[in-house]
Amino acid sequence: MERQEQQKEPREAVILLVAQDTLLISFVSQVADSLGYLLSVADTTQTVEELLASLSAPPLVLIDQVSCLESEEMARTVLATGDLPLVFLSSREHAPPRLDTIQSEASSWASLLPGLFPRTSIPRKSDHQTYATTITLALHLFRTQEELLHSRQALSRSEHQYRLLFQHLPLAFAVHEMIYGSDQEPLDYRFIEINPAFEKITGLRREHLLGKTVLAVLPGTERSWIETYAEVVRTGEDALIESYSRELKKYFAVRAFRIHPGHFAVIFTDVTEETHKRKTLQEQARVLGILAEASERFLDLDLGDLDFQEIVETVRSISGAIFVMYNAFSRDGSRTITRAVAGPPDLIADIHETLGQILQGHTWKFDEIRRDLFRESPFHVFSRVSEWSADLAPVELVISLENRWNLGETMCLLLRHEDEFLGDISMVMPAGLSLKNRPQLEIYARNVALVIMRRRSEERIQRLLQEKELLLQETQHRIKNNLNVTASLLSMQALATNQPEAVKTLLDASSRVKTIRRLYEELHLSENFRHLAVQTYLRPLIDEIIAIFPDAGNLQVETDLTDFKISTKLLSSIGLIVNELITNAMKHAFPPDYLSQRGLTPTLRISAREEKGCLYLSVADNGIGLSTSAREWLRTREDQRSFSGSNFGMLVIHSLVEQVDGTLDIQSGEGTTYSITIPLVVF
Numbered sequence: 001m002e003r004q005e006q007q008k009e010p011r012e013a014v015i016l017l018v019a020q021d022t023l024l025i026s027f028v029s030q031v032a033d034s035l036g037y038l039l040s041v042a043d044t045t046q047t048v049e050e051l052l053a054s055l056s057a058p059p060l061v062l063i064d065q066v067s068c069l070e071s072e073e074m075a076r077t078v079l080a081t082g083d084l085p086l087v088f089l090s091s092r093e094h095a096p097p098r099l100d101t102i103q104s105e106a107s108s109w110a111s112l113l114p115g116l117f118p119r120t121s122i123p124r125k126s127d128h129q130t131y132a133t134t135i136t137l138a139l140h141l142f143r144t145q146e147e148l149l150h151s152r153q154a155l156s157r158s159e160h161q162y163r164l165l166f167q168h169l170p171l172a173f174a175v176h177e178m179i180y181g182s183d184q185e186p187l188d189y190r191f192i193e194i195n196p197a198f199e200k201i202t203g204l205r206r207e208h209l210l211g212k213t214v215l216a217v218l219p220g221t222e223r224s225w226i227e228t229y230a231e232v233v234r235t236g237e238d239a240l241i242e243s244y245s246r247e248l249k250k251y252f253a254v255r256a257f258r259i260h261p262g263h264f265a266v267i268f269t270d271v272t273e274e275t276h277k278r279k280t281l282q283e284q285a286r287v288l289g290i291l292a293e294a295s296e297r298f299l300d301l302d303l304g305d306l307d308f309q310e311i312v313e314t315v316r317s318i319s320g321a322i323f324v325m326y327n328a329f330s331r332d333g334s335r336t337i338t339r340a341v342a343g344p345p346d347l348i349a350d351i352h353e354t355l356g357q358i359l360q361g362h363t364w365k366f367d368e369i370r371r372d373l374f375r376e377s378p379f380h381v382f383s384r385v386s387e388w389s390a391d392l393a394p395v396e397l398v399i400s401l402e403n404r405w406n407l408g409e410t411m412c413l414l415l416r417h418e419d420e421f422l423g424d425i426s427m428v429m430p431a432g433l434s435l436k437n438r439p440q441l442e443i444y445a446r447n448v449a450l451v452i453m454r455r456r457s458e459e460r461i462q463r464l465l466q467e468k469e470l471l472l473q474e475t476q477h478r479i480k481n482n483l484n485v486t487a488s489l490l491s492m493q494a495l496a497t498n499q500p501e502a503v504k505t506l507l508d509a510s511s512r513v514k515t516i517r518r519l520y521e522e523l524h525l526s527e528n529f530r531h532l533a534v535q536t537y538l539r540p541l542i543d544e545i546i547a548i549f550p551d552a553g554n555l556q557v558e559t560d561l562t563d564f565k566i567s568t569k570l571l572s573s574i575g576l577i578v579n580e581l582i583t584n585a586m587k588h589a590f591p592p593d594y595l596s597q598r599g600l601t602p603t604l605r606i607s608a609r610e611e612k613g614c615l616y617l618s619v620a621d622n623g624i625g626l627s628t629s630a631r632e633w634l635r636t637r638e639d640q641r642s643f644s645g646s647n648f649g650m651l652v653i654h655s656l657v658e659q660v661d662g663t664l665d666i667q668s669g670e671g672t673t674y675s676i677t678i679p680l681v682v683f
Helices: 002-008 022-035 045-054 071-081 108-112 128-152 159-168 196-202 223-235 272-299 308-319 345-355 368-376 385-389 395-405 438-495 500-525 534-547 550-554 568-589 628-636 648-659
Strands: 014-018 038-042 060-064 086-090 121-123 172-180 186-194 239-245 250-260 263-270 323-329 335-342 363-365 379-382 407-417 420-430 531-533 556-561 565-567 603-611 614-621 663-669 671-679
Touching: 014 022, 014 045, 014 071, 022 038, 022 128, 038 045, 045 071, 060 071, 060 128, 071 086, 086 128, 121 128, 128 239, 128 250, 128 263, 172 196, 172 223, 186 223, 196 263, 223 239, 223 250, 223 263, 250 272, 308 323, 308 335, 308 420, 308 438, 323 345, 335 420, 345 395, 379 385, 385 395, 385 407, 395 407, 407 438, 420 438, 531 534, 531 568, 534 556, 534 568, 534 603, 565 568, 568 603, 568 614, 568 648, 568 671, 628 648, 648 663, 648 671
Parallel strands: 014 038, 014 060, 060 086, 086 121, 556 603
Antiparallel strands: 172 186, 172 263, 239 250, 250 263, 323 335, 323 420, 335 363, 379 407, 407 420, 531 565, 603 614, 614 671, 663 671
């Protein structure tokens, strides 16, 4: 009794792969792992012998004819060990040998089903499903054969042995005769014999099948089945098929092989459940791919890029609906406007013609019933389109569309952000079909709602920015006008004063005010109030400063200004620095007759460039150079800020340079050169 129970315990399936191709080994390992089988790998005859001796359970042996040059010798080693299932992995250049040529006396495994396993092979480049099906069938048959071999010891060697195998085979098995027309065209095939597993899997009774043709019993059988079996009979090559039978409404994995001329046998199993699971996983992967792609596009959207047509096309792809429309709600909730529709062009054209209006862009009244429904739940199912449309369109017209296009349920999915209704997506299904992937659709709808809210926020921010820019522009305009008034008052005061020192001070102050005013004039003309080009600001400023002086017509001005942008805050300081340097030069660098006695023309050179994150500003003249008092002040100064007198301009220049964290270098001799370096951020 204990021995019988021990025999009933399932043994773990083992696959022995004889190969040297690492890619093939990796692939077969994945197949074995997906089936829950153990995999051992050997690459030499010695390794094969050692593994066969060490394995606790007899393995299914796969021999790669391409990477193993001694594949036949290894096959002999395998069959010499015992009656093991053996499958060759072949290619066009390496046809599988017959086992009965390798082993003089065919093993019981090879002789169990003549015509099947004496030459069992699969193309080595087959897909995952082909490998999995072949391995599963081979192991099923081998286990069945093992059980029958145990029974042989107690039973006589008779035809009853094969009948027992046939009756107890766990896979469906059938023998058929191919029927041809007068031109040898395959027309049908006849049932010669079936086993009980065939009846169990198909639900067809043996007494209703034997002697009859498949088209007589199952008239809707696809032509592809007949043609595939005819090819097996014609060529003698086995066929591995996974296909759907409309008559039986099931998916089958089938192995077909010729048993003798005009006859063939099939072994198959029902893989409907596995196929449905695989298709479900594929559909989920497809939908997740769509959602991932859509989410990525949402993240990259710029203002105004929201594509409602793409949204309805995506919803149609996810849901399986025949027709989809997106309706946006007005801010006050009183109406909706159809932004986009998706569906077969003929259906959309029929809707437009029947209703007498184009849906896209049409405005609808938002009824109270629909509003109440949305307050209850963001998702609603209507049994018919006419129920969904309510009084939005004449009922008789909507019903005529339902009948012509066989339309079924209509779903309405609300787009909502917190308590704000943004719109809805309506989906019309073909009659008899249900909505697919509702959870994924709801996720997608939430993403769409977030993008719409983001777009609204961006529009709101844009409006605020425009208002701010307008206010800033108005403020700068007022500042510019006030600076004009201030400069004019200073100039008028200078004209009304008889004291030379006061006149000089007032005119200097007026010049500095005009420098700042020039900046605001440029800002008023510019679209960007935060950054301005150095050349745009300095060139007219230089001309304006020089024009104040009576001797400006005799002066030669050379400018080298690179065009780059800096912040307006920094530019105002630079303008004041340039004003002080030019004013100092015009006042002190060119005393009367100094240059004319030397045959020189008064020259002023001004340059500005950006290099390595710094502004390099230079103002140079060919005049008399710094005065003795100025040189002494530069050499001995301890407290510039407390200094007042004739060198006040120098004090201003130093203070302005310090404010912008710059450095000042002065070279004076035959003329004076001011070199200023200021760190900056270039725009």
